[in-house]
Amino acid sequence: xxxxxxADTIRCVPGLPLNFYxxxxxxxxxIEFHNVHKTYRVAGKDIPALHxxxxxxxxxxxxxxxxxxxxxxxxxxxxxxxxETPSGGQIIVDNEDVTAxxxxxxxxxxxxxxxxxxxxxxxxxxxxxxxxxxxxxLAGELxxxxxxxxxxxxxxxxxxxxxxxxxxxxxxxxxxxxxxIARALATKPKVLLCDEATSALDPQxxxxxxQLLAEINRELKLTxxxxxxxMDVIRRVCDVVAVMDAGVIVEQGPVAEVFLHPKHPTTRRFxxxxxxxxxxxxxxxxxxxxxxxxRLTFQGEATYxxxxxxxxxxxxxxYSILAGRIDRIKDTPYGQxxxxxTGGDMEAAFARFIAADVHMEVLR
Amino acid sequence: METFLGFFANIDxxxxxxxxxxxxxxxxxxxxxTVLLGLPLGILLFLCSPRQLLEQKNLYAALSFVVNIxxxxxxxxxxxxxxxxxxxxTGTSLGVAGAIPPLVVGxxxxxxxxxxxxxxxxxRGIIEATQAMGANTRQIITNALLPExxxxxxxxxTVTAITLVGYTAMAGVVGAGGLGDLxxxxxxxxxxxxxxxxxxxxLLILVQILQTVGDRLVVHFSRK
Numbered sequence: 001x002x003x004x005x006x007a008d009t010i011r012c013v014p015g016l017p018l019n020f021y022x023x024x025x026x027x028x029x030x031i032e033f034h035n036v037h038k039t040y041r042v043a044g045k046d047i048p049a050l051h052x053x054x055x056x057x058x059x060x061x062x063x064x065x066x067x068x069x070x071x072x073x074x075x076x077x078x079x080x081x082x083x084e085t086p087s088g089g090q091i092i093v094d095n096e097d098v099t100a101x102x103x104x105x106x107x108x109x110x111x112x113x114x115x116x117x118x119x120x121x122x123x124x125x126x127x128x129x130x131x132x133x134x135x136x137x138l139a140g141e142l143x144x145x146x147x148x149x150x151x152x153x154x155x156x157x158x159x160x161x162x163x164x165x166x167x168x169x170x171x172x173x174x175x176x177x178x179x180x181i182a183r184a185l186a187t188k189p190k191v192l193l194c195d196e197a198t199s200a201l202d203p204q205x206x207x208x209x210x211q212l213l214a215e216i217n218r219e220l221k222l223t224x225x226x227x228x229x230x231m232d233v234i235r236r237v238c239d240v241v242a243v244m245d246a247g248v249i250v251e252q253g254p255v256a257e258v259f260l261h262p263k264h265p266t267t268r269r270f271x272x273x274x275x276x277x278x279x280x281x282x283x284x285x286x287x288x289x290x291x292x293x294x295r296l297t298f299q300g301e302a303t304y305x306x307x308x309x310x311x312x313x314x315x316x317x318x319y320s321i322l323a324g325r326i327d328r329i330k331d332t333p334y335g336q337x338x339x340x341x342t343g344g345d346m347e348a349a350f351a352r353f354i355a356a357d358v359h360m361e362v363l364r
Numbered sequence: 365m366e367t368f369l370g371f372f373a374n375i376d377x378x379x380x381x382x383x384x385x386x387x388x389x390x391x392x393x394x395x396x397x398t399v400l401l402g403l404p405l406g407i408l409l410f411l412c413s414p415r416q417l418l419e420q421k422n423l424y425a426a427l428s429f430v431v432n433i434x435x436x437x438x439x440x441x442x443x444x445x446x447x448x449x450x451x452x453x454t455g456t457s458l459g460v461a462g463a464i465p466p467l468v469v470g471x472x473x474x475x476x477x478x479x480x481x482x483x484x485x486x487x488r489g490i491i492e493a494t495q496a497m498g499a500n501t502r503q504i505i506t507n508a509l510l511p512e513x514x515x516x517x518x519x520x521x522t523v524t525a526i527t528l529v530g531y532t533a534m535a536g537v538v539g540a541g542g543l544g545d546l547x548x549x550x551x552x553x554x555x556x557x558x559x560x561x562x563x564x565x566x567l568l569i570l571v572q573i574l575q576t577v578g579d580r581l582v583v584h585f586s587r588k
Contacts, residue, residue: 081496103500110498121493124587125511135497138507167587187497 030191030223031057031080036089038075049075051247052089057225057240062217064234064255065227066270067244073227076244077193080225081113082106094190111139114184118196120176122168128179129155129164135186154182158212174205181212185220192216194226198233210236214330231274235259235329243267256329260297260336261359275325286322286364291342293322294350297359298335308337311352316344338363374556379546384566387542389460390532391570394467395525402472402524403517405431406479407505413480417491417501431473439470439531443538463540467531475524482516483509514585522578526571533567543567 033055040047050072057063067073078084079091082098091098094112101109122131129151136147155161158178168176177197184192194213198206214237217224228234234241234255241259242252245266251258262268272279286293298307303326312319324337341349353360409431411417412424437445446466447457454461486509494508510517533544543563551560 083492083496107498107500110496113496115493115496117489117493119487119489121487121489123490123508123512125514125585134494134507138494138497138499138503169587193496 028059029056030059030094031055031063031225032090032092033076033079034090034092036079036086036091038072038079038084039087048247050079053249055242055249055252057223059223060217060221061239062214062224062226062237064238064241065225065244066229066231066234066241067227067266068229070246071244072247073244074195075247077195077225077227080191080193081110081115111135111187112189113191113193114187114189115193115195116177116180116184116197118199120168120173120180120200122176122179122183124168126167127164128160128166128168128171131168131179132182132186135183139187150186151182154185157185157216158182172205173201174209177201177205177209178212181209181216185216185222190223192222192224194224196228197226199228199230206233207236213237231259231270235274235327237330239330243270256299256332256334259329260299260334277323282323286338286340289320289322289340291318291340292346292362293338293340293364295336295338295361295363296353297361298337299357299359300332300334302357303333303335305356307353307356307358311349311356312344315346315349315352317346317349318342318344372558372562374550374558375562380543380562380566383541383543383546383563386460386540387529387532387544387567387570390463390467390535390540390542391525391528393460393464394471394528394532395521397464397468398471398475398524398528399521401468402475403479405472405476407483407509409476409480410483411501411505413484417504431476434469434473435477437470439466439534440537442466442470443535447538458539459541462538463532463535463542467528467535470531471524471528474527475520478520478523479513479517482513482520485516486512515582518578518581518585522574522582525574525578529567529571529574 033053035052035054036050037048037052038050040049053076055076065073065076075084079086080093080098082091082101086099089099093109096109098106098109123134126134129148132151132154133147136142136150142150151164152161155164158181160175160178160182163171163175168179171179180197192213197213198209201209210233213224213226216222217237224237226233226238238255240253241255242249243258243264243266244250245264251262251264251267258267259271262271268279298305308319311317319339319341322338322340324335326333326335328334350360350362405427409424409427412420412427414421414424434442443466446469450457450462450465453465456462490508490512491504494504499507532540532542533547536542536545536548539545543566547560547563547567550556551563
């Protein structure tokens, strides 16, 4: 928490050019949106799908975009490889201006960007191996034997070596998406776009596909942009999340920050959906509970420290746990507990929590 | 046995054999040209249609109009209207050679529409995925659309072949030869029911074979 605050102050020092920080932090942005907007023309009317948006995605990050259907996240994703043409603004991917490319340049550029889809979009008429080979065959740069070798490597990576000769119809949903991932990685892209890649899968399969994506991100240093409507997907794999509503990014930041301290109503709704909490119902439930009610958020090491017991003993307060969750956000453990606190030196207890790097919200 | 053989007294089996051969030549010749012309036409119709890869509203409307005119013309009328054109191409309006041009002109628009439908049935997601790989329009057609639409195209060829069997029988009216010609000249005009029955049975067998082979090919390429 503190280190985050410290980083914020550094960023805010006035008078220094942005480049200074880019060098200082060794941050490289692989995707940049400058005032990009997109309007569709439907039946003579202009329908805005994405309002003017500026955005930067760091190289090697897993960037999640969450929003309800129609929020514009799918449009934003498709603007990155120009499956959608922007109505205005500039999009830079890996130092190339995507908005200025001619059709040949665009085709070469698209070979550097992998994409996977909700409904997999595999060719039913081709075997698993031929599906994975397709981007390489289209690029036409490798010999047949080099392609075969690359396909074997890719199938090995996604754990489908035994299924090379099968057709997509013979595979399960999770296996199909693995083929989709292998296909997207064929040309060794710098960026992988995931369009609701797990929305058609059951929870267990979703977990294994997300694990594969996290593995790829780690081992290949591949930047991943994924869109989803499930907070759980964001929590499992993303480093940074942007929340979209009605064509606007309403909140953006590190996943732990956004997830544990949501500010915008849309973000709050997503977090509550994920935790299956109904805020007004909870307020009614807590109405008859005596004492102060606080919500404590522990992150990282603090999650496992025996803080609660120690502080209660030393300050003489009593507590009862009303609600709570201990879980992980990507690789960081966290805990969030709602407590009712009675008796003792309450102020001292609160001061101790804050001193121990625990985020505290007083609810009542 | 006596009466059974007596019933087929009018039949000249050699004539039947020749007529069957004529029908087969007309059918295969016209089917070949129909596919060669209709497949590109169908692909063009698909690509130009609204919200497709090469959306061309005016071209689509023009092609669609021509196709609709040819399809609404009764084949028997087309046979007669085509005579000068047929003579120009083949030098005759008679016999097998004279029948093939009107058969092709009659069947091509029909086949092209079926091809357009087969392409339209390919999931849009497949086109999007292929575009995202950096494919150009030609590559999308040859690497994604054609293989994916293959079962539909084989079904279209089967339906067109069977339609052509019916058309070849009609072409007998303008002296094209073949089984239909025999059925009309001997079976109908000379009241020889035995000739009628034999030719109809042979046409029926032909249609059955075409449908069975077509269905097998569709299943083979479906992979579902």
